[in-house]
Amino acid sequence: MSGAHEYIFKYIIIGDMGVGKSCLLHQFTDQKFMTDCPHTIGVEFGTRVIEIANKHIKLQIWDTAGQERFRAVTRSYYRGAAGALMVYDITRRQTFHHLASWLTDARNLTNPHTIIMLIGNKLDLAEQREVSFEEASRFAQENGLIYMETSAKTGENVERSFIETATKIYQNIESGVLDPNSVESGIQVTTTLIEPAREQQQSGCSC
Amino acid sequence: MKRIKQQVETYLNTTEECKLLAELILQKETKAKVLLCLVANRRSPHEMALILFEKAKEEYDTAIRIMSFRLLKKDDFGLKIVSELQFDLFFKENTALFSFESTSVSTMWSVINALTNAVKVVNTHVAPNQEDTDFDFDTYTWAEFYTKYTEPDQNLEKETSKAEQRMMISDNDKKQDQTSDFRTSVAIKEDWIAKQLQNKEDQFTEKRPLTFVIGTWNVNSKIPNHLVSSWLRINEDEAADVYAVGLQEIDMTAGALLTQETKISDQWTKIITDTVNSCTSHKYVCLLSKQLVGIYLIVFIKEEHLEHVQDLKSHIEGVGIMGMLGNKGAITCQFKLYSSTVCLVTSHLAAHTGGTSKRNQNFADLSQRCHIDDDESIDFIFWFGDLNYRLTLSDADTRQAICDNQISHLLAHDQLVIEKKNNRVFVGYEEGTITFMPSYKFDAGTNIYDTSEKKRTPSYTDRILWKDVHKVGGIQQLYYSMHNTFMISDHKPIVSCFKVPIKIIVQDKYKQLYRELIKMLDKLENDMLPEIQLSTQMLQFDTVEYNSPKVCEMTLENTGQVVCEFIFVPKPGEDYPHKPWIKIEPIGGIIMPHESMVIKVTLKVDSHMAHQLMDQPDLDDILILHLKQGRDHFITVTGKYQVSVYGIALDQQVPECLWRLVDWLYRYGIKEADLFQEAGITEQVHQIRRQLDHHLPFDDNVSVHSVAEAFVGFLESLYDPLIPHRYYRMSIETSSNAGACVHLITKLPKAHFDTFHYVMAFLREVLKHSNENHSSIDTLAIIFSRVILRPPLNYPQLQANSNDLRAKALFVKHFMTQSHHWTREELVQE
């Protein structure tokens, strides 16, 4: 009986200040929304174990400061990320315009197989929307990103976006595109000692 | 043989132990005489290998040569005794077979003994957890030496490349942050989950009583010509979940003794298979059927349970002739059924009334060798067979008691009952109440106890016992009986039926609990992240003046639940965690929960940095405060350097401020006692600097010593000293030669040359008033040579010693004694 494999995926969350990066992280790890979330001055950190294809995968998420003045420093955290969530605020067009520069950073500073997901946050404020779903979809398509709109407030699509990204990473491992043992992959592999009771396989012989 | 041993030992490393050396004949191909050598790695004795040495054909040539080398790997290697003087060695993985012949029984015996032990050591070695294999990387590396001498062994290659791979992964790991702790932390978590699951087993398991029917029969080499359903009580209403049948003496021929398995077992397999599969509507699947000479075990399971059987294992151990042959011994069948592990054991133990202690010993040996005692996973053991324990009553009394149906009287003299009661055998096992007559020994074909000459005393040789290893309770014996209708053997068959409480995992409940545990761990982990509160994330210094340290404090409070280890780390690509004009105290530390620590951040611009900051006076930096195993905080430092003439580079002429200082000192201070020897007042020194920067007059009441200090300080602040860095070394070297020193001065850039002479002229002036100001040429030379001749930053520290100090002073002294005021042109002409 060989043990199940456990992976750890490193994620980064990037995007302008105030778009809701920290709220997304908290919603995902604690299922809580923080109305008065202070600006992140530094890099925050959270983990959660999810299940993909019956495997337990631990997401290790780094939430970075969005303020421009920290940009030079936060860039150093991109390295070795398996997934990057690039967030903008659907109610602030500015934050959408800045995506190009965030994307350049993400592309330059991560490995070619890093899955980048575009997230339009604050879906609960759809009536104040300044960026249409279609426009953002187009941007995502042109740049080969997965795209989703979320609300860190209601929790809508939050879990889905994290899991979808992990699924893509996992598929890349399974299909051999991504070598989980390479340093740059943002993945750590281990063999766990136990696994959920399997649908038991027969091991008896027939004679 | 002794010489040969020495020869072999020349091949062996000191870390390798030769466990066996025997001269044998390699059968089949060559009939060559070979030396079989068993070596073990002394450091990890489970790593063993066989080396086959070939001896030279010519008698006179005593050389030996490695002919073959094989690693003994787990479950890959076995031994078969072909005859008294022949045995086969086989390797499953690559189906290699060596047949050996020995010239003496004693050699054969020692070889077999050593090899059986080796098989055991290798097969029972439990590989350490993957998590801590670090020390295990050199697995079998000692063996590489030998493979060079033999044809490439694929297995070995595989083994090493695997080790290499692991090595590579581990190298990668080292490069990744936090990974060193990562594997252990995963292991700890897994351990925690496993323990929680164990504790909460009741929440996700239920017990389902499954029916086990167990039969045992010493058949005395006979085979029935009909099905045995009546013995095993197989019928539609009593269809059991598991049938286990143990037989003894199915084949007692000499051939069986040597080969262990014979055709007869096939006949028994057919009879029992037909029996279990023809009497009910259920289908039964054979889990295992094995023979060890006369001993035979077959186990069936209802088909519906088959997919819940896991980890099927079997041990076969002989304790007969030579303590190992299979005329006596046991066969086990162990498997996990749902979540309970059952071990079925059938055995034939030593015979004869007087053999009690031997039987006890057999039991102990078999328990150990079949790993029944040391396997903690086993929940239930059923041990059945011809255990051969006898009645100690006289034959007459026994037969009388049988006639009188006094079973309890018989059992009071049953060796097994007595031995067990005294804890000499079957400790912890239970046996049901016996309500039947002794099963041994009958005249074949009858139900009459032995009437032959030997007149064996009837005995309860055939028994069925069980052990509830973890004392969970709930095993129920439904019946325990003997069947008189089977008359072919001198023993009667025994059968018993049990309800066994098998643990079954309810998948939904299990998964739910597992998820909850993972969630708990997640929460725990996030809660356990170190956390600190910073009194501020922004350290604002406003203006910072030359050489005036400014301090900001910030308090770190550990608001998390764990000890917090923090350290300021450099930004990527940088060597230091902060710019050179920042000082952080302490740069790292440990804060207990609810405790605080004050961090002192000091900004100071001194002569080394002042010049660089003149064009770009912003003192901005971002400090990264890293919490071990946790988040990073950024701390912004802002400030502005108040640019000053201090730190300038000499460029065209004698700087104005130097002028002002010298002029003032000449006018008001030249007669001041202890000039240049008494310290100034720091605040006044700063004030003078500000007044120089802003071209303001000095304060009226300013102390001479403050002005003197400002003067020396200015010379010290010059970006390139009066004697520029590049001449430093030369000045030291030529200091004793006045001419050379003067010559060196002529090479200085104009501004340095002029300023140097200006300062020297002034010092000569000062010396003229040494009566009043107490100055001496020596003290002035020491004070001023220190600021005029500064070693470059990269100057080897070792050389900046007291010799240098003396040389520097000497250098300056030449110019303090010259009364003549040269111009540069005059000097050059000279």
Ligand SMILES: Nc1nc2c(ncn2[C@@H]2O[C@H](COP(=O)(O)OP(=O)(O)OP(=O)(O)O)[C@@H](O)[C@H]2O)c(=O)[nH]1
């Ligand atoms: N209505 C609504 N408000 C949100 C949502 N997500 C975040 N906010 C609010 O937006 C503000 C900024 O959220 P943060 O999560 O701190 O933003 P951030 O991207 O982490 O910002 P920086 O740390 O400065 O880079 C907070 O006041 C949140 O309450 C959302 O989905 N809906």
Ligand SMILES: [Mg+2]
């Ligand atoms: Mg934030």
